[in-house]
Amino acid sequence: MAEDRLSRVFAALADPTRRDIVARLAVGDATVGQLAAPYEVSVQAVSKHLRVLQEAGLVSQRREAQRRPCHLEAEVLDLMTAWIERYRRRAEERFRRLDDVLAAIDDEEEGAT
Amino acid sequence: MSATTRHETTIEADPSLPTVTVTRDFAAPPERVFRAWTDPELIVRWLGPKDTPMRLQQWDARTGGSYRYTAERDGEVVASFYGSFHEVRPSLRLVQTFTFEGVPDGVSMDIISFDDLGGGRTRVTCLSVLESIEGRDAMLASGMETGVIEGYEALDELLAAG
Numbered sequence: 055m056a057e058d059r060l061s062r063v064f065a066a067l068a069d070p071t072r073r074d075i076v077a078r079l080a081v082g083d084a085t086v087g088q089l090a091a092p093y094e095v096s097v098q099a100v101s102k103h104l105r106v107l108q109e110a111g112l113v114s115q116r117r118e119a120q121r122r123p124c125h126l127e128a129e130v131l132d133l134m135t136a137w138i139e140r141y142r143r144r145a146e147e148r149f150r151r152l153d154d155v156l157a158a159i160d161d162e163e164e165g166a167t
Numbered sequence: 168m169s170a171t172t173r174h175e176t177t178i179e180a181d182p183s184l185p186t187v188t189v190t191r192d193f194a195a196p197p198e199r200v201f202r203a204w205t206d207p208e209l210i211v212r213w214l215g216p217k218d219t220p221m222r223l224q225q226w227d228a229r230t231g232g233s234y235r236y237t238a239e240r241d242g243e244v245v246a247s248f249y250g251s252f253h254e255v256r257p258s259l260r261l262v263q264t265f266t267f268e269g270v271p272d273g274v275s276m277d278i279i280s281f282d283d284l285g286g287g288r289t290r291v292t293c294l295s296v297l298e299s300i301e302g303r304d305a306m307l308a309s310g311m312e313t314g315v316i317e318g319y320e321a322l323d324e325l326l327a328a329g
Contacts, residue, residue: 061304067182138178141307146176149191151213155203156195
């Protein structure tokens with residue numbers, strides 16, 4: 055489950071426009087019109103990108119009186135960061151064992167000479 | 168920061184490419200780090216976690232050679248891995264393929280560079296290229312050690328049930 059979700063998040067972020075939208079929403083909520091403004095693409099095209107981001111759980115849209123601002127679900131990004139951090143920590147544990155081996159063979163070589 | 172500052176492992180996973188880059192500095196010259204990476208007696212001392220020691224079935228660290236090893240726990244094989252040494256360029260570069268037998272169609276190509284930082288220090292950069300972004304994500308999300316642990320937990324359950 056978590057893996058599927060992670061894949062969707064990664065796939066959603068594979069597109070530079072969508073990464074841009076995420077960066078923009080990290081600053082604050084915005085409407086589709088506001089998000090579309092800096093791009094030379096239609097509101098429809100931006101809506102399509104937003105749909106991918108919504109399906110990945112990265113973005114939600116709530117209904118207000120006249121507008122439907124988009125909101126970044128930061129905790130989903132945090133989930134992805136957590137997976138990568140766990141992978142990094144495992145690599146670091148492995149490399150600390152390698153640090154010990156390197157120190158040990160240094161001693162062995164000094165002992166031999 | 169001084170040269171003696173500890174540099175922890177960094178990970179880069181490009182959202183648009185099926186790659187992972189792992190970088191780490193070591194307090195030893197490239198020849199020695201490379202040896203720890205290719206010498207069969209040394210690799211078993213650090214690659215696998217202590218509770219699942221690795222046992223080499225085959226280890227021919229030469230260009231065109233191959234390897235296979237298992238991770239064991241209490242004498243039980245919990246995971247197997249194999250691959251080829253595509254290129255072994257002493258103290259500089261190691262190109263390997265890597266497959267976890269639990270995911271037989273999954274393969275990564277690992278390009279490991281050993282850069283001399285001077286002063287007896289080496290920067291190791293491991294670039295893993297996978298077949299798809301999904302495959303890369305699955306590797307990041309689960310990791311083989313999780314697979315090992317999960318496999319072991321499944322075995323525990325099986326034994327408890329039996």
